[in-house]
Amino acid sequence: MKPVKVARPIKVARPIKVALIGNPTVGKSSLFSRLTGIGVIISNYPGTTVEVAHGRVAHDGVSLDLSDLPGVYSLDTASSEERTVLDFLRDERPDVILNVVDSTRLERNLYLTLEVLELGLPVVVALNMVEEAHAQGMDIDAEALSRVLGVPVIPTYIHRGAGLEELTHALFHPRLLKPRLTRYDRHVEAFIRQLMGMQLGLTRYEAIRLLSNAPEASKYPEGIRTAAEMMRKEVEQSHNEPIGDILAGNRYAEAGLIAKGVARQRQPSPEATLRERIDDLLMSPLSGFLILALAILGMLLIVFLVGGFLEDIIVGAMETYVISPVSGALVTHPLVLVIVKYTLIGIQAGLGIVIPYIMTFYLLMAVLENSGYLTRAAFLLDEVMHKFRLHGRAMIPLILGFGCSVPAIMSTKALQTKRERIVTSAMVCMVPCSARSVVIMGLVASFVSIPAALSIYLLMILITIAMGYVLGRTVKGEEMGFVMEMVPLRVPQVKDILDKTWMQMKEFIYVAFPLLIAGSAVLGVLQYAGILDVVNGLLAPVTTGILGLPPYTATALIFGVLRKEMALETLAVLAGTAQFNTVFTALQMYVFGVFTTIYMPCIATVTMLNRVVGLKDTILITGLTFLLALVISGLIANLVPLLAALI
Numbered sequence: 315m316k317p318v319k320v321a322r323p324i325k326v327a328r329p330i331k332v333a334l335i336g337n338p339t340v341g342k343s344s345l346f347s348r349l350t351g352i353g354v355i356i357s358n359y360p361g362t363t364v365e366v367a368h369g370r371v372a373h374d375g376v377s378l379d380l381s382d383l384p385g386v387y388s389l390d391t392a393s394s395e396e397r398t399v400l401d402f403l404r405d406e407r408p409d410v411i412l413n414v415v416d417s418t419r420l421e422r423n424l425y426l427t428l429e430v431l432e433l434g435l436p437v438v439v440a441l442n443m444v445e446e447a448h449a450q451g452m453d454i455d456a457e458a459l460s461r462v463l464g465v466p467v468i469p470t471y472i473h474r475g476a477g478l479e480e481l482t483h484a485l486f487h488p489r490l491l492k493p494r495l496t497r498y499d500r501h502v503e504a505f506i507r508q509l510m511g512m513q514l515g516l517t518r519y520e521a522i523r524l525l526s527n528a529p530e531a532s533k534y535p536e537g538i539r540t541a542a543e544m545m546r547k548e549v550e551q552s553h554n555e556p557i558g559d560i561l562a563g564n565r566y567a568e569a570g571l572i573a574k575g576v577a578r579q580r581q582p583s584p585e586a587t588l589r590e591r592i593d594d595l596l597m598s599p600l601s602g603f604l605i606l607a608l609a610i611l612g613m614l615l616i617v618f619l620v621g622g623f624l625e626d627i628i629v630g631a632m633e634t635y636v637i638s639p640v641s642g643a644l645v646t647h648p649l650v651l652v653i654v655k656y657t658l659i660g661i662q663a664g665l666g667i668v669i670p671y672i673m674t675f676y677l678l679m680a681v682l683e684n685s686g687y688l689t690r691a692a693f694l695l696d697e698v699m700h701k702f703r704l705h706g707r708a709m710i711p712l713i714l715g716f717g718c719s720v721p722a723i724m725s726t727k728a729l730q731t732k733r734e735r736i737v738t739s740a741m742v743c744m745v746p747c748s749a750r751s752v753v754i755m756g757l758v759a760s761f762v763s764i765p766a767a768l769s770i771y772l773l774m775i776l777i778t779i780a781m782g783y784v785l786g787r788t789v790k791g792e793e794m795g796f797v798m799e800m801v802p803l804r805v806p807q808v809k810d811i812l813d814k815t816w817m818q819m820k821e822f823i824y825v826a827f828p829l830l831i832a833g834s835a836v837l838g839v840l841q842y843a844g845i846l847d848v849v850n851g852l853l854a855p856v857t858t859g860i861l862g863l864p865p866y867t868a869t870a871l872i873f874g875v876l877r878k879e880m881a882l883e884t885l886a887v888l889a890g891t892a893q894f895n896t897v898f899t900a901l902q903m904y905v906f907g908v909f910t911t912i913y914m915p916c917i918a919t920v921t922m923l924n925r926v927v928g929l930k931d932t933i934l935i936t937g938l939t940f941l942l943a944l945v946i947s948g949l950i951a952n953l954v955p956l957l958a959a960l961i
């Protein structure tokens with residue numbers, strides 16, 4: 315079909331609203347970040363963006379308001395991402411749609427493009443990852459594709475900035491061309507035309523939505539709704555298929571035809587072949603599980619070694635050059651002394667314990683995320699996950715949980731059912747996040763032993779599995795029958811990794827660090843006033859009675875609710891030293907490590923849990939973790955001495 319071009323410039327005095335729409339992992343956020351200079355999380359797994367991000371680009375007095383939307387496979391209303399995109403289109407009414415297409419998966423991506431074209435808005439297509447398609451031996455004729463689709467198609471390679479100028483130009487000059495519209499089955503086409511004739515101004519898109527009984531169909535007058543209903547029944551009866559399937563089938567056929575017409579296949583490059591070989595190794599059950607185990611173990615060891623090395627340097631330097639000289643030189647009121655000393659120890663703990671471990675963790679996690687390894691781990695564990703009546707997709711939040719529970723729980727939004735979100739979020743709360751790793755590494759690995767620290771990770775993995783097993787069988791609701799898309803392996807972009815690590819560290823530096831310093835100063839005052847002793851005394855039956863720890867650990871555990879790593883920092887402040895082995899026995903350190911890891915998620919996690927699963931389930935999950943912490947660490951604290959005595 316040769317589209318007739320009727321180029322009509324759109325006149326808009328206000329900023330031009332551009333919505334980035336495309337399949338997951340096609341590079342929408344990369345493009346958004348490149349065009350606006352605004353940092354958004356970029357990862358190589360589907361479902362990274364779950365909330366809309368906004369940014370502005372100005373040029374010659376005109377601005378573009380870009381919105382980065384979650385990735386979708388179609389414009390139905392089946393998934394929460396699709397709802398977010400459709401709601402955005404309805405409420406924000408963008409002037410132009412920037413449809414980002416992955417050249418390596420052209421046919422599947424064009425399915426969405428065909429739906430986007432039906433919206434009747436100006437569309438610009440960014441044909442992204444052209445270099446990857448080229449390496450795979452696929453050449454796409456962008457001009458031919460533009461002619462077929464009836465809209466501008468601009469090849470891009472975002473990492474190199476290729477095509478971006480042309481793309482921006484097209485966005486600043488939106489034109490309503492004659493887009494290619496899917497020609498449906500003739501039965502369906504006849505009904506679309508009939509519906510359009512029934513109501514003045516009804517667009518083709520609206521007629522299709524009415525016919526497929528979309529949620530917004532209820533806002534139309536009764537007459538046209540009933541007619542659409544009858545038509546749908548007739549089509550479904552004659553085809554013996556739901557209307558959604560008929561429309562999807564027609565779009566797939568059309569997308570396939572277009573893709574075939576514009577792409578040419580050659581021999582793949584040696585690099586692409588090598589990538590496939592590596593992929594086979596990562597995905598075959600035997601080598602795959604071995605590599606997964608090595609990856610997790612290697613990551614923990616690197617964090618411990620690098621973090622421990624940096625910790626030694628920073629804590630030592632602070633002690634020698636700041637804390638000792640300042641405390642020695644201060645001859646003043648004891649309250650001032652206590653505040654200054656506590657504040658300095660707080661700073662020392664923040665700089666020395668947290669930054670080295672958390673930063674290393676985030677860096678490594680970012681490499682796993684951006685290489686595409688995360689999706690491979692999810693596929694590998696898919697079968698295992700089904701035993702918990704979960705989809706392999708749920709593995710992504712669980713692995714992200716090793717970094718931080720907050721984005722991990724946020725990413726459960728990409729799961730399809732509420733049931734899966736609840737079960738997975740509860741499991742995420744049990745995965746030792748990097749803050750809990752600070753406690754495990756900074757206390758147990760450093761002062762007890764590395765195997766002892768690893769045993770806590772193993773314990774947590776077992777608890778997570780048990781939790782998933784029990785909840786997977788008890789929480790009611792739909793199970794997900796959704797197949798996850800495998801993203802290609804990619805060499806992570808250094809900039810994406812550094813940006814992501816910085817975005818996550820920023821949260822610590824701007825929010826947690828001041829909190830930690832202020833908290834330490836307050837602790838000093840409370841200590842001086844004798845209030846801490848009262849609180850510690852009240853909680854002593856638990857801390858000393860059940861857990862066998864000194865009463866002041868109660869204060870550390872209370873502060874740990876603000877942020878988990880603060881439990882350890884506060885402990886250092888209260889114990890007056892970060893050389894924990896001088897004040898605690900190995901068992902006490904182990905018990906403290908286990909309790910801190912399990913008992914209630916930090917405040918930020920609780921807030922996110924509440925947003926994702928609701929208050930009732932948040933309270934249940936939090937209560938459950940507290941109970942588990944008490945039982946498990948209580949058992950360890952009391953059984954180990956008993957066993958030791960027997961032996």
Ligand SMILES: Nc1nc2c(ncn2[C@@H]2O[C@H](COP(=O)(O)OP(=O)(O)OP(=O)(O)O)[C@@H](O)[C@H]2O)c(=O)[nH]1
Pocket residue numbers: 336337338339340341342343344345355356357358359360361362363364383384385386442443444446470471472473684804807810
């Ligand atoms: N090879 C190649 N990779 C790219 C290009 N653009 C983006 N990527 C990579 O594609 C992956 C996904 O990028 P994102 O920008 O997060 O994708 P997205 O479309 O926002 O994904 P969702 O938020 O999940 O929908 C990342 O690993 C990027 O580095 C490109 O032009 N070429």
Ligand SMILES: [Mg+2]
Pocket residue numbers: 342343344355362363382383384385
């Ligand atoms: Mg994104």
